[in-house]
Amino acid sequence: MIPELGHIALILALCLAIVQGVLPLVGAARGMPGWVALAPQAALGQAVLVAFAFGCLTYAYVTSDFSVLNVAENSHTLKPMLYKVSGVWGNHEGSLLLWILILVIFGAAVALFGRNLPATLKARVLGVQGLIGVGFLSFILFTSNPFNRLLPAPLEGNGLNPLLQDPGLAFHPPFLYLGYVGFSVAFSFAVAALIEGRVDPAWARWVRPWTLAAWCFLTIGIALGSWWAYYELGWGGWWFWDPVENASFMPWLAGTALLHSAVVVEKRDTLKSWTVLLAILTFSLSLLGTFLVRSGVINSVHAFATDPTRGVFILLFLVLVVGGSLVLYAFRAPALQGVGVFAPLSREGALVLNNLLLAVACAAVLLGTLYPIALDAINGSKVSVGPQYFNAVFIPLIAPLIAAVAIGPLLAWKRGDLSVALRRLLPAAIALLIALAIGLWLIDGRSFMALLGLGLVAWLGIGALCELSLRIKLFAAPVSETLSRARHLPRAAWGMTVAHLGVALLVMGITVSQTWQVEVQQVMRPGESVQVGPVQYRFLGVSPYKGPNYTAQRGRFEVLEDGHVMHEMQPAQRRYQQPPMETTEAAIRPSLLGDLYAVVGEGDADRGWAVRLYWKPLVSWIWLGALIMALGGFLSLSDRRLRVGAPARRRSDAAAAAE
Amino acid sequence: MRLTYLVPLALFVVIGIGLAIGLTLNPREIPSALIGKPVPEFSLPPVQGRDHGLSTADLKTGQPSVVNVFASWCVPCRVEHPLIMALKRDNLAPIHGLNYKDDPADVVKWLNQLGDPFTRTGADRNGRVGIDWGVYGVPETFVVDGNGQIVCKHVGPLMQHDLDTKIRPLLQDLAAGRASKVKC
Structure with missing residues (x-):
């Protein structure tokens, strides 16, 4: 019933x-x-x-x-x-x-x-x-x-x-969908604006909170998914460039671009047709993700059991929605002429660069995701595009973007002065040099990527703080004035700084965990110990136990630091009855400095057990950084300028204060 | 209408055509390494309460046969079960069951309740034989010719359409000893 x-x-x-x-x-x-x-x-x-x-x-x-x-x-x-x-x-x-x-x-x-x-x-x-x-x-x-x-x-x-x-996965889809579907509002606003033939700063102000909310949720959703992959799959990785991961990452890249270009429409009444196009593309990429996951065109750990009629249905829907809105765009967008003019070196110019790099990065991910389908369609060969491609294409596009993120907010609207901006970034430049020196000393120049990562972190992190301290006149004015300025700084400005610092933390986590990770794979017998990074793991043995709907083999390790037992870790192999399946439960001891990560595999008492033990320095900064980015988004969302129902006059005051 | 504003639409048309072609292909159809190969060497005891187990020799009797990989815990198996019963009634070839990672008591209950279409059954308690057969999802159905060569493999539950266009014509061709045009 x-x-x-x-x-x-x-x-x-x-x-x-x-x-x-x-x-x-x-x-x-x-x-x-x-x-x-x-x-x-x-x-x-x-x-x-x-x-x-x-x-x-x-x-x-x-x-x-x-x-x-x-x-x-x-x-x-x-x-x-x-x-x-x-x-x-x-x-x-x-x-x-x-x-x-x-x-x-x-x-x-x-x-x-x-x-x-x-x-x-x-x-x-x-x-x-x-x-x-x-x-x-x-x-x-x-x-x-x-x-x-x-x-x-x-x-x-x-x-x-x-x-x-798994609790991480229980909440991963709702957040992801809040992101995907939230972009539908931006899409509807874009189509409505094309029908009306009018895009103006007021429109941008109405669209922005919806886009921002969707972006925050999507950021959290992707971070949860990555965190789940890290601790549940037991491979020790956190991002695999799997087609379905890419399906969620592409709308995120496009949505990030949209957030930034909407600022230009709002503040300067220009970049209109591009912003509308981004709003359409962001939601289209969400729909494409839905198609990829549910139609069976790709094979992935995430793909749902599939049925060809579903694929046909979504493809038709995709053609109607995306095709229809792009036709509308082709007819109406030429009429959306921008008003504000700006020099290439200006805040607008920096945001255009941001959009360009994000859009190209998004296109590169799209290409890598669709390439196997294209090749299969053309000559029937089965290939998969791996991390080598994505890393080779993505990093060179994102590195200059991160470098520019520090400079952009210091440029003035309309016409900026690069030399003034760079002079203001002097502390960041010094931090960059120190980071490079430390990096060279720590790794003997082994890894260019590590140097690049550390340099970017120092440049962006200190750069974002420079920008903030200029706004609140830190050290340049009496403390009381600084505090009062900090209090009156629009939440949107705080949000930007926090989100950019989140990016720095994320890059720090990626760089350090990739460069200084220690991994030991070997067969161990009870009583044996092994040094992994700063700690020693002593293997105590394996014993069976029973959970509510599974049985398991649980391994026990003591972790010793300088000869003292610090923790005990219990990785397990679970065997579920319904459906019959084995899962690896990694034991993870997270801390801000680094994670201890242990996995126990097949084996028996005579020959010993196959174990994998890791030291992953700063790896949790990756998710922390993503959460801080989302926090920045929510801060910006709480800006009274965007709060619906705030009186129009007050709104323009706050907007003026933000300039 | 300026041409540059048509660029997104043009790109989307290209992607859309690619996706439409992609939809007609099956990424899971990994060109099975087993097709045209003899069945793997194995020997399994019967499911509890049945007399005939299943081994390699039972598939090399000179008569084509069907091997259905099933389990009582698998809901799609329950969905395809009436069709397997129907195939049994056609009497085209013996149908053997490979019971995959199942509880002995559950499978007996399942077969007694829903009907037993299988001439022979093999109980693959730990799934080791399933690995040799390249099983990666239940149900799967194999058609084996009289010499013990795998001719066809179907992944997922059989639908009426699969029976009519694949399994039945293939079995009729094999019985008549003619080359089959059925694509697997």
């Missing part, structure tokens, strides 16, 4: 989405206030219906109703409650429902919080959101219904893939 109610709610939501996708757009074009006013109501109604359907599916999972095919295929009575709930989105159908839920929540949020939007613009934005909803609701209802029944019902379910039974 409950699943049928959920099914009916989805059908009603589709009907409402059709209403929302058609009437407000027609109403806005023909000047019919009644139809225009329909949009917010329809958006709210859709949110209620989809939330109800999602609740129904969750109920089926929580009560282990195996007469629902989706539950039988993905759940099990012995699973802990957290994973019964997260199992709802641990599969194709359920995750699609989550996607739609987030889409309609964003729609409802625009309806609720967009009170200061002009009625027709709001109707058009919600109309486009409605059309996207029509596509996804038909997709789920016609090809991937999560409420299909299985009769007779089996006594027990198939269980969730044990790799997904």
Whole structure:
């Protein structure tokens, strides 16, 4: 009964989405206030219906109703409650429902919080959101219904893939989708602006909070996924350039570019058609990611079980959405002429450089991701593009970008003076030289990449602090003035500095952990010990134990520092019963200085066990850096200029203060 | 309309065509190394309560046969099960079951409840034989000719369409001793 109610709610939501996708757009074009006013109501109604359907599916999972095919295929009575709930989105159908839920929540949020939007613009934005909803609701209802029944019902379910039974992964998809789907709002704003034929600073100010929120969520989502790969797969790596990782990374790169170009539209009323194009491309890349993961064109550890009709459906949808919006763009964008002019050496110029490098990096990732498909389509050969390609292309594009990030904020709008900016960066230049000297001393010039990384970190980190200290007149004015300036500095400025410092931390984590990692792989017998980096691991042995839905072999290590036992580590191999599968549980002792990481593999008491032991200095800075970047985004989001409902006059005051 | 504004659209058209072609290809269809090769050497005891186990010799009897890799814990196996029963009723060839990583009591219950289409069954408790067969997902179905050569491999649950266009014509061709046009 409950699943049928959920099914009916989805059908009603589709009907409402059709209403929302058609009437407000027609109403806005023909000047019919009644139809225009329909949009917010329809958006709210859709949110209620989809939330109800999602609740129904969750109920089926929580009560282990195996007469629902989706539950039988993905759940099990012995699973802990957290994973019964997260199992709802641990599969194709359920995750699609989550996607739609987030889409309609964003729609409802625009309806609720967009009170200061002009009625027709709001109707058009919600109309486009409605059309996207029509596509996804038909997709789920016609090809991937999560409420299909299985009769007779089996006594027990198939269980969730044990790799997904993990707290990091329980929250990874919701954050990722908040990011992906959040960009749909930027997309809808872009299409609405193209329909209206008007892009102005006010438009940029309305788009920016949505883009910023989506970007923050996507950043957290990618970081969670990377963290999960690090500790759950047991390979010790944190990024694999897997096609599905790339699918989430491309919208992030495009979204980062969009954030920065929207600033130019807002402040200088130029770069309009480019910003609109970026908004379209960012969401298109999110959709492309959905296509890659769910259609079966690529083979990946993440790819869902696939079915060709789904692929055809998403491709058609992709063609309609992306093709349609790009056609609209081709017709309307030439009319969007920028007003503000600027010299190449200016804040705008720096942001254009940022956009250029991010866009090219994004294109390079896209090329590497699609190349295997292209080659298979052309001559049928099976290849995969590995990290060598991505590292070789990506690093040379991102390194100059990071170097420029320190300079850009110090250039003035319209026309900047590079020599003044560089003089202000003198402390950063000194830090750069010190970092290079330390790097050369530590590694004997073995690794160019390590030197590059350390140099960039010093330059960007100190550069961002230089910029901040100039704004608050640190040491140049009395302490009271500095404090007062710091208090009155717009949150957006703080957000920028924090996010840029996050980038520096991230690069630091990557550089140090890649260069100074120590890895030992060997067979060990109980009682033996081995030196790994600064610590000594003493192997105590392996013993079996039983968990709620698995059995395991647990190894025990004592970690000694200068002969003293500091911690005990217990890596394990788990063997799940349902479905039968083995997982590696690495034992990780994280700290800010570096992680201890131990994995125990096959073996027995006579011959010893195969073990892998690591010392990974500063590796947690990678995720810390990503979280700080997201924190910077949220800080910027809390700027009163962007807070919806803030009086317009106050908004312009704050904007003036930010100049 | 200035031409530069058409560039994104043109690029998207190229990517779209590529993706459409990509959709018709199957990345999982790793050109199976086993097709045309003899079945691996193995010998498995029968599933509890059945008399006939499964070994290499049973697949070299001069008569073509079907080997279905299944497990009681696998929901898609339950979905394809009625079709395996239907194939059994056609009586085209003996169907053997390779029971993959299963609990002995569960599989007996499963076969008793849903029906047993298998002439012989092999219980591969630890999955070692499955590795030799290149099994990487359950269910999988193999067609083996009378000399014990693997002719066809199907990954995933069999659908009515697969039976009609692949398995049945192939078995009829093998029985008649003619070269088959069926693509696997």
